[in-house]
Amino acid sequence: MKYTKLIALLLFIVVGMPVLAADNTLSKEDETVSEEEETLSEAEFALLVAESALSKNDRKCLRCHDEEFIQYESGIHASVRRQGNTEAPVCTDCHTTHRVRGKLPYKSATGAPCSKCHDAIFEAYAVSVHSQIRVKDDEDDAHVLGCPDCHRSHDVTAAATENQLKESCLACHEGVLLAHEEWLPNAGLHFEAVSCPACHAPAAQRKVDLRLYDNAAKKRIREKEGVPQFESRARAVDLEGKGLSALALQSLLREFNRDGGEGNTSLRGRLEVSTGVGSHQLTDKGRAIRDCEYCHQKGADPFQSVTISIARPDGRLLRYDAHTDVLSSAVSIDSVGGFYAIGATRIKLLDDLLILSVAGGISLPIGHTTVKWLVRRRRRRGEVQGGMEHSGDKPPSSPDDRSAAE
Numbered sequence: 001m002k003y004t005k006l007i008a009l010l011l012f013i014v015v016g017m018p019v020l021a022a023d024n025t026l027s028k029e030d031e032t033v034s035e036e037e038e039t040l041s042e043a044e045f046a047l048l049v050a051e052s053a054l055s056k057n058d059r060k061c062l063r064c065h066d067e068e069f070i071q072y073e074s075g076i077h078a079s080v081r082r083q084g085n086t087e088a089p090v091c092t093d094c095h096t097t098h099r100v101r102g103k104l105p106y107k108s109a110t111g112a113p114c115s116k117c118h119d120a121i122f123e124a125y126a127v128s129v130h131s132q133i134r135v136k137d138d139e140d141d142a143h144v145l146g147c148p149d150c151h152r153s154h155d156v157t158a159a160a161t162e163n164q165l166k167e168s169c170l171a172c173h174e175g176v177l178l179a180h181e182e183w184l185p186n187a188g189l190h191f192e193a194v195s196c197p198a199c200h201a202p203a204a205q206r207k208v209d210l211r212l213y214d215n216a217a218k219k220r221i222r223e224k225e226g227v228p229q230f231e232s233r234a235r236a237v238d239l240e241g242k243g244l245s246a247l248a249l250q251s252l253l254r255e256f257n258r259d260g261g262e263g264n265t266s267l268r269g270r271l272e273v274s275t276g277v278g279s280h281q282l283t284d285k286g287r288a289i290r291d292c293e294y295c296h297q298k299g300a301d302p303f304q305s306v307t308i309s310i311a312r313p314d315g316r317l318l319r320y321d322a323h324t325d326v327l328s329s330a331v332s333i334d335s336v337g338g339f340y341a342i343g344a345t346r347i348k349l350l351d352d353l354l355i356l357s358v359a360g361g362i363s364l365p366i367g368h369t370t371v372k373w374l375v376r377r378r379r380r381r382g383e384v385q386g387g388m389e390h391s392g393d394k395p396p397s398s399p400d401d402r403s404a405a406e
Contacts, residue, residue, distance in 0.1 A: 048073055053081035058091045065091075071155035079314035087117060114147040122147075124280040135172075159276065161315035169196045183290070195272040197279040198302070199289045204278030207305035208327065209319065210249075210267040212256060221256070221265065222311040223318065230310040234320040243321035244308060246329035252308070271295070271302055303327060 049062065052073060062069050072078055072091075081088040094113050111122035125131055125147075133145040150168045151159070159165050170176065180187040198206055212221040212230075223230055233255050235241075237248040244252065256265040273279045295302055306326060307319040 045070070051082070053078060053088075054090055061091045068154050075152075075154065075156040076158050076314055076316065077156055089113065089117070111147065118147075118276075120277050121280050124277045128280055128282040129284045130280075130282055158315035158317075159279070160311070160317045165195060165197075165279070166191070185292075193270055195270060195279075197273045197282060198271050200283060200285070201273055201278055201281040202283060202287060202289050204273040204281050205275070205305070206271060206302035207274045207307060208269055208271055208303055209317075210269050210306065210308050210322070210326070211317075212308070212310045213266050213268040214264060215266055216264045220268070220311050222315075223313055225313045230318055231320065234308065238320075243323050244326065245323050246326045249308065249322060249326050267308070274305065 045066075048070070049059075052059070052069075054061075054069075077088045077090075081090070093116075111118075111126070115122035130145050134143065135145050135149060151157075157164060177187060177191060180190070184190060197204060213219070214221050233252055234244060237251040237255075238244055239248070253265055253267070259265075294300065304324055306322040306324055308322050309317045309319040312318050
């Protein structure tokens with residue numbers, strides 16, 4: 001960043017915001033720089049500063065904390081602040097203005113400063129198994145597992161972003177897949193289609209979320225910045241305004257396939273808890289749901305709520321309600337073919353086809369054997385009659401023949 005100071009200083013003189021460019025030295029706490037930070041050019045950094053939603057007072061932090069600033073700007077707090085939410089935290093909300101502390105002053109007893117905005121979630125966490133766990137930090141000091149351990153401090157991203165929630169769990173719970181394989185059939189498939197809290201927060205409400213997925217890029221589809229389409233398209237096909245039916249969902253997919261090519265857009269289903277509060281109501285593993293019938297039965301409760309979703313540019317999900325029949329209608333075979341829970345999301349046409357295929361598989365060999373036996377029997381009778389006629393003997397008459405003669 002040889003010219004960073006000069007570029008940033010000139011830029012903010014023009015716009016009336018006196019800010020010094022960031023120092024190029026990394027702090028000990030952030031020795032690992034992300035790929036995005038490594039490739040950020042001087043012009044990109046200057047533009048990032050120019051578009052930042054930080055106040056004039058908070059911009060002074062950039063004099064020394066450029067890396068933390070880059071992390072913050074890539075997070076959800078900066079995103080919602082740019083969208084006009086002035087309640088989203090900035091530097092001084094966590095570190096204060098004058099009595100600056102080197103680390104986030106997270107208080108495990110009150111959840112401050114996170115609980116200032118996320119009080120309901122903290123209350124759920126406070127009675128969960130996570131609030132009773134102590135972990136070690138980089139300095140090998142033990143502390144109660146808190147918000148920053150899963151959600152990070154500066155680059156706080158939406159919990160629904162890609163597989164972040166699952167990755168946060170697996171970061172601590174190593175070897176859990178092998179442990180689940182000992183008792184759970186198709187454990188790998190369950191890990192892909194079922195979120196951890198769906199089983200480990202038994203008191204929470206659950207739902208099925210069908211996420212728009214780009215098959216070509218192999219990632220979740222995101223709304224384009226400044227060009228929202230999902231909600232308007234969903235409302236256009238939801239003629240009654242009561243949620244998407246199976247036919248409406250099929251129409252919605254056709255609209256998105258026109259953008260990216262036929263067949264590129266599909267749905268990836270995931271069973272998850274309904275709210276952020278519910279996802280924090282975690283219990284110890286002894287109380288987790290282990291009964292297969294909880295999901296794999298007709299009319300299972302988790303499948304009575306269905307949403308269709310797309311990721312916003314900042315990673316948060318935008319959802320639209322759908323009818324439960326999108327999981328069981330014959331029209332949905334293409335739409336939700338990748339999300340099928342035996343006994344719960346039962347598509348009747350598939351069951352009928354299965355019955356026909358099983359019946360056909362059984363009847364075919366039986367019919368073949370029967371026809372073959374009848375042909376052989378008829379052939380033998382023909383051979384017997386032919387032999388008698390050749391020798392001049394009459395074949396023995398049947399009781400019916402004798403009755404006719406009398």
